[in-house]
Amino acid sequence: MTNIPLEHVYALACILFTIGLVGVIIRKNTLFILMALEVMLNAVGIAFIGAGSYWQQADGQIMFILILTLAAAEVAVGLALLIRMQRQVKDVDIDALSRMKG
Amino acid sequence: MTIATYFYLAALIAIVASISVVLSKKAVYALLYLVLSLLAVAVCFYLLGAPFAAGLEVIVYAGAILVLFVFAMMMFGLTHDETQYNPDHRGKLMWFGPTLLSSLLLLLLLNVIFNAEMHEKLTSHIVTPQQVGALLYGPYLLAVELASFLLLAGLIASYHYAKPDVIGEKYD
Numbered sequence: 001m002t003n004i005p006l007e008h009v010y011a012l013a014c015i016l017f018t019i020g021l022v023g024v025i026i027r028k029n030t031l032f033i034l035m036a037l038e039v040m041l042n043a044v045g046i047a048f049i050g051a052g053s054y055w056q057q058a059d060g061q062i063m064f065i066l067i068l069t070l071a072a073a074e075v076a077v078g079l080a081l082l083i084r085m086q087r088q089v090k091d092v093d094i095d096a097l098s099r100m101k102g
Numbered sequence: 103m104t105i106a107t108y109f110y111l112a113a114l115i116a117i118v119a120s121i122s123v124v125l126s127k128k129a130v131y132a133l134l135y136l137v138l139s140l141l142a143v144a145v146c147f148y149l150l151g152a153p154f155a156a157g158l159e160v161i162v163y164a165g166a167i168l169v170l171f172v173f174a175m176m177m178f179g180l181t182h183d184e185t186q187y188n189p190d191h192r193g194k195l196m197w198f199g200p201t202l203l204s205s206l207l208l209l210l211l212l213n214v215i216f217n218a219e220m221h222e223k224l225t226s227h228i229v230t231p232q233q234v235g236a237l238l239y240g241p242y243l244l245a246v247e248l249a250s251f252l253l254l255a256g257l258i259a260s261y262h263y264a265k266p267d268v269i270g271e272k273y274d
Contacts, residue, residue: 004106004150012113012146016120016139023124031129031175035136038167039120042143045159053150058233061155062242065234068162069249073256075167079174080260 009050016043030085030092034078041071105223109149111210115203116142122199133171134200140164142207149214151224154231 016039023036045064052060082092089096119139126132140163147156214220238246 003104004109008110008113009150012116015117016143019117019120019124027124029129031171032124032132035123035132035171038136038163039123039139042140042163045155046143046146049147049150049152049155052229053152053227056227056229058229058237061152061229061234062238062245064152064155065158065238066245066249068158069253072162072167073252075170076256076260077263079170080263082174083177083264 006050006054009054010047013043013047013050016040016046028093028095030082030094033094034075034082037074037078038071041067041074105149105220108210108214108220109146112142112145112149112207115139115207115210116146119203129175131200133168133175135203136171137164137168138200138203138207140168141204145207145210145214149224151227152229154229154234 020036020038020040020043023039024033027033027036045067048060048063048067050060052058052063085097086092116139119135119142122135123132123139126135140159144156144159144164147153147159214224
Protein backbone atom coordinates (compact mmCIF):
# COMPACT_ATOMS: atom_id res chain seq x y z
CA MET A 1 0.00 0.00 0.00
CA THR A 2 1.42 3.36 -0.98
CA ASN A 3 0.89 6.58 0.91
CA ILE A 4 -1.19 7.99 -1.93
CA PRO A 5 -4.87 7.99 -0.92
CA LEU A 6 -7.17 6.03 -3.19
CA GLU A 7 -9.51 9.02 -3.43
CA HIS A 8 -6.80 11.11 -5.07
CA VAL A 9 -6.11 8.44 -7.68
CA TYR A 10 -9.83 8.30 -8.42
CA ALA A 11 -9.92 12.09 -8.61
CA LEU A 12 -7.14 12.03 -11.20
CA ALA A 13 -9.02 9.38 -13.18
CA CYS A 14 -12.25 11.42 -13.04
CA ILE A 15 -10.52 14.64 -14.12
CA LEU A 16 -8.83 12.97 -17.09
CA PHE A 17 -12.08 11.22 -18.04
CA THR A 18 -13.96 14.53 -17.98
CA ILE A 19 -11.29 16.23 -20.09
CA GLY A 20 -11.59 13.44 -22.64
CA LEU A 21 -15.39 13.67 -22.62
CA VAL A 22 -15.25 17.43 -23.17
CA GLY A 23 -12.88 16.81 -26.07
CA VAL A 24 -15.27 14.32 -27.65
CA ILE A 25 -18.12 16.81 -27.34
CA ILE A 26 -16.49 20.07 -28.43
CA ARG A 27 -14.35 18.79 -31.30
CA LYS A 28 -15.60 18.37 -34.86
CA ASN A 29 -12.49 16.81 -36.37
CA THR A 30 -12.83 13.04 -36.15
CA LEU A 31 -9.12 12.58 -35.47
CA PHE A 32 -9.38 14.75 -32.35
CA ILE A 33 -12.42 12.81 -31.22
CA LEU A 34 -10.40 9.58 -31.45
CA MET A 35 -7.56 11.16 -29.45
CA ALA A 36 -9.96 12.32 -26.75
CA LEU A 37 -11.37 8.78 -26.62
CA GLU A 38 -7.82 7.57 -25.92
CA VAL A 39 -7.58 9.99 -23.00
CA MET A 40 -10.87 8.64 -21.63
CA LEU A 41 -9.80 4.99 -21.88
CA ASN A 42 -6.52 5.88 -20.23
CA ALA A 43 -8.38 7.47 -17.32
CA VAL A 44 -10.29 4.24 -16.76
CA GLY A 45 -6.94 2.44 -16.71
CA ILE A 46 -5.69 4.74 -13.95
CA ALA A 47 -8.72 3.90 -11.83
CA PHE A 48 -8.08 0.16 -12.23
CA ILE A 49 -4.37 0.41 -11.47
CA GLY A 50 -5.05 2.58 -8.42
CA ALA A 51 -7.58 0.13 -7.02
CA GLY A 52 -5.26 -2.81 -7.75
CA SER A 53 -2.38 -1.18 -5.91
CA TYR A 54 -4.59 -0.16 -2.99
CA TRP A 55 -5.67 -3.75 -2.31
CA GLN A 56 -2.33 -5.22 -3.46
CA GLN A 57 -4.02 -7.45 -6.01
CA ALA A 58 -2.89 -8.15 -9.57
CA ASP A 59 -6.47 -8.06 -10.89
CA GLY A 60 -6.32 -4.32 -11.49
CA GLN A 61 -3.38 -4.72 -13.85
CA ILE A 62 -5.19 -7.51 -15.69
CA MET A 63 -8.17 -5.25 -16.28
CA PHE A 64 -5.72 -2.61 -17.51
CA ILE A 65 -4.24 -5.08 -20.01
CA LEU A 66 -7.72 -5.88 -21.28
CA ILE A 67 -8.44 -2.15 -21.66
CA LEU A 68 -5.18 -1.86 -23.58
CA THR A 69 -6.28 -4.48 -26.12
CA LEU A 70 -9.67 -2.79 -26.35
CA ALA A 71 -7.99 0.56 -27.07
CA ALA A 72 -5.79 -1.00 -29.75
CA ALA A 73 -8.74 -2.57 -31.54
CA GLU A 74 -10.80 0.61 -31.20
CA VAL A 75 -8.07 2.81 -32.67
CA ALA A 76 -7.47 0.42 -35.57
CA VAL A 77 -11.15 0.37 -36.53
CA GLY A 78 -11.60 4.09 -35.88
CA LEU A 79 -8.64 5.11 -38.03
CA ALA A 80 -9.75 2.78 -40.81
CA LEU A 81 -13.19 4.42 -40.72
CA LEU A 82 -11.47 7.81 -40.79
CA ILE A 83 -9.49 6.85 -43.89
CA ARG A 84 -12.71 5.62 -45.49
CA MET A 85 -14.43 8.89 -44.61
CA GLN A 86 -11.56 10.93 -46.03
CA ARG A 87 -11.82 8.99 -49.27
CA GLN A 88 -15.58 9.05 -49.59
CA VAL A 89 -16.69 12.49 -48.34
CA LYS A 90 -13.26 14.20 -48.71
CA ASP A 91 -13.59 15.61 -45.23
CA VAL A 92 -12.81 14.63 -41.64
CA ASP A 93 -15.50 16.84 -40.12
CA ILE A 94 -17.89 14.60 -38.20
CA ASP A 95 -20.82 16.77 -39.36
CA ALA A 96 -20.17 15.63 -42.92
CA LEU A 97 -21.78 12.35 -41.95
CA SER A 98 -25.10 13.98 -41.01
CA ARG A 99 -26.73 12.40 -44.06
CA MET A 100 -27.26 9.36 -41.89
CA LYS A 101 -29.90 11.05 -39.73
CA GLY A 102 -33.40 9.88 -40.44
CA MET B 103 10.14 14.70 -1.53
CA THR B 104 7.88 11.78 -0.88
CA ILE B 105 6.34 9.39 -3.39
CA ALA B 106 3.04 11.22 -3.07
CA THR B 107 4.58 14.52 -4.16
CA TYR B 108 6.03 12.90 -7.26
CA PHE B 109 2.67 11.34 -7.97
CA TYR B 110 0.87 14.67 -7.74
CA LEU B 111 3.43 16.34 -10.02
CA ALA B 112 3.07 13.62 -12.64
CA ALA B 113 -0.71 13.82 -12.31
CA LEU B 114 -0.56 17.57 -12.86
CA ILE B 115 1.54 17.10 -16.00
CA ALA B 116 -0.93 14.50 -17.26
CA ILE B 117 -3.88 16.83 -16.69
CA VAL B 118 -2.25 19.85 -18.34
CA ALA B 119 -1.14 17.74 -21.32
CA SER B 120 -4.64 16.26 -21.70
CA ILE B 121 -6.21 19.71 -21.68
CA SER B 122 -3.74 20.74 -24.37
CA VAL B 123 -4.73 17.69 -26.45
CA VAL B 124 -8.33 18.83 -26.37
CA LEU B 125 -7.63 22.50 -27.02
CA SER B 126 -4.74 22.53 -29.48
CA LYS B 127 -5.48 23.59 -33.04
CA LYS B 128 -3.04 21.43 -34.98
CA ALA B 129 -3.36 17.67 -35.02
CA VAL B 130 0.41 17.06 -34.78
CA TYR B 131 0.74 19.14 -31.62
CA ALA B 132 -2.27 17.45 -30.10
CA LEU B 133 -0.62 14.12 -30.81
CA LEU B 134 2.64 15.18 -29.13
CA TYR B 135 0.71 16.34 -26.08
CA LEU B 136 -1.10 12.99 -26.06
CA VAL B 137 2.27 11.17 -25.94
CA LEU B 138 3.29 13.38 -23.05
CA SER B 139 0.05 12.69 -21.21
CA LEU B 140 0.48 8.94 -21.62
CA LEU B 141 4.09 9.08 -20.40
CA ALA B 142 3.03 11.06 -17.34
CA VAL B 143 0.34 8.48 -16.62
CA ALA B 144 3.00 5.77 -16.95
CA VAL B 145 5.01 7.56 -14.25
CA CYS B 146 1.89 7.55 -12.09
CA PHE B 147 1.53 3.79 -12.58
CA TYR B 148 5.16 3.27 -11.61
CA LEU B 149 4.72 5.28 -8.44
CA LEU B 150 1.54 3.36 -7.60
CA GLY B 151 3.59 0.14 -7.56
CA ALA B 152 2.67 -1.24 -10.96
CA PRO B 153 5.90 -1.19 -13.02
CA PHE B 154 4.58 -3.83 -15.43
CA ALA B 155 1.58 -1.69 -16.32
CA ALA B 156 3.84 1.35 -16.68
CA GLY B 157 6.01 -0.52 -19.18
CA LEU B 158 2.97 -1.67 -21.11
CA GLU B 159 1.62 1.88 -21.15
CA VAL B 160 4.84 3.18 -22.71
CA ILE B 161 5.23 0.31 -25.19
CA VAL B 162 1.65 -0.19 -26.34
CA TYR B 163 0.02 3.22 -25.87
CA ALA B 164 2.85 5.68 -26.42
CA GLY B 165 4.55 3.34 -28.89
CA ALA B 166 2.15 1.34 -31.00
CA ILE B 167 -1.15 3.20 -30.86
CA LEU B 168 0.42 6.63 -31.32
CA VAL B 169 2.38 5.34 -34.32
CA LEU B 170 -0.96 4.35 -35.85
CA PHE B 171 -2.16 7.92 -35.38
CA VAL B 172 1.01 9.32 -36.93
CA PHE B 173 0.67 7.02 -39.94
CA ALA B 174 -2.94 7.98 -40.49
CA MET B 175 -2.09 11.65 -40.21
CA MET B 176 0.92 11.56 -42.52
CA MET B 177 -0.54 9.31 -45.21
CA PHE B 178 -3.81 11.12 -45.59
CA GLY B 179 -2.96 14.73 -44.88
CA LEU B 180 -5.55 15.00 -42.14
CA THR B 181 -4.01 18.18 -40.76
CA HIS B 182 -4.91 20.20 -43.81
CA ASP B 183 -8.25 21.62 -42.78
CA GLU B 184 -7.02 22.45 -39.29
CA THR B 185 -3.99 24.46 -40.31
CA GLN B 186 -5.40 26.83 -42.88
CA TYR B 187 -7.21 28.98 -40.31
CA ASN B 188 -4.13 29.41 -38.15
CA PRO B 189 -1.44 32.07 -38.31
CA ASP B 190 1.66 30.65 -40.00
CA HIS B 191 4.18 30.86 -37.19
CA ARG B 192 3.75 31.56 -33.57
CA GLY B 193 7.51 31.36 -33.07
CA LYS B 194 8.95 30.09 -29.84
CA LEU B 195 5.61 30.02 -28.08
CA MET B 196 4.74 26.85 -29.99
CA TRP B 197 7.73 25.02 -28.49
CA PHE B 198 7.45 26.36 -25.02
CA GLY B 199 4.54 24.34 -23.65
CA PRO B 200 5.56 20.81 -24.72
CA THR B 201 9.22 21.41 -23.90
CA LEU B 202 8.47 22.69 -20.41
CA LEU B 203 6.11 19.83 -19.61
CA SER B 204 8.37 17.09 -20.95
CA SER B 205 11.48 18.44 -19.22
CA LEU B 206 9.52 18.52 -15.95
CA LEU B 207 8.64 14.88 -16.52
CA LEU B 208 12.29 14.05 -17.25
CA LEU B 209 13.41 15.73 -14.03
CA LEU B 210 10.82 13.75 -12.13
CA LEU B 211 12.00 10.46 -13.62
CA LEU B 212 15.68 11.19 -12.94
CA ASN B 213 14.86 12.12 -9.36
CA VAL B 214 12.99 8.87 -8.82
CA ILE B 215 15.81 6.82 -10.33
CA PHE B 216 18.67 8.43 -8.40
CA ASN B 217 16.95 8.62 -5.05
CA ALA B 218 18.00 5.47 -3.18
CA GLU B 219 15.65 5.94 -0.24
CA MET B 220 12.71 6.25 -2.57
CA HIS B 221 13.79 3.13 -4.38
CA GLU B 222 13.44 1.17 -1.19
CA LYS B 223 9.99 2.55 -0.51
CA LEU B 224 8.83 1.83 -4.03
CA THR B 225 9.95 -1.79 -4.13
CA SER B 226 8.22 -2.66 -0.86
CA HIS B 227 4.67 -2.55 -2.20
CA ILE B 228 5.03 -3.71 -5.76
CA VAL B 229 2.61 -5.98 -7.59
CA THR B 230 5.06 -8.08 -9.59
CA PRO B 231 4.67 -9.14 -13.23
CA GLN B 232 4.83 -12.76 -12.02
CA GLN B 233 1.62 -12.28 -10.05
CA VAL B 234 -0.05 -10.69 -13.05
CA GLY B 235 1.09 -13.46 -15.39
CA ALA B 236 -0.02 -16.24 -13.06
CA LEU B 237 -3.49 -14.72 -12.80
CA LEU B 238 -3.65 -13.94 -16.52
CA TYR B 239 -3.06 -17.55 -17.53
CA GLY B 240 -5.01 -18.97 -14.63
CA PRO B 241 -8.48 -17.66 -13.77
CA TYR B 242 -8.47 -15.05 -16.56
CA LEU B 243 -7.61 -17.40 -19.42
CA LEU B 244 -11.03 -17.00 -21.02
CA ALA B 245 -10.69 -13.20 -20.94
CA VAL B 246 -7.31 -13.48 -22.69
CA GLU B 247 -8.88 -15.66 -25.40
CA LEU B 248 -11.73 -13.19 -25.85
CA ALA B 249 -9.25 -10.31 -26.07
CA SER B 250 -7.42 -12.16 -28.84
CA PHE B 251 -10.71 -12.58 -30.70
CA LEU B 252 -11.37 -8.86 -30.26
CA LEU B 253 -7.97 -8.02 -31.76
CA LEU B 254 -8.61 -10.38 -34.68
CA ALA B 255 -12.00 -8.78 -35.27
CA GLY B 256 -10.40 -5.32 -35.15
CA LEU B 257 -7.78 -6.42 -37.69
CA ILE B 258 -10.35 -7.82 -40.11
CA ALA B 259 -12.70 -4.84 -39.72
CA SER B 260 -9.96 -2.25 -40.26
CA TYR B 261 -8.72 -4.10 -43.35
CA HIS B 262 -12.24 -4.27 -44.69
CA TYR B 263 -12.92 -0.57 -44.13
CA ALA B 264 -9.63 0.72 -45.46
CA LYS B 265 -9.21 -1.48 -48.54
CA PRO B 266 -9.64 0.14 -51.96
CA ASP B 267 -13.05 0.09 -53.63
CA VAL B 268 -13.63 -2.49 -56.33
CA ILE B 269 -15.33 -0.93 -59.34
CA GLY B 270 -16.13 -3.50 -61.99
CA GLU B 271 -12.98 -5.53 -62.50
CA LYS B 272 -10.52 -2.75 -61.78
CA TYR B 273 -9.17 -1.68 -58.43
CA ASP B 274 -9.65 2.00 -57.95
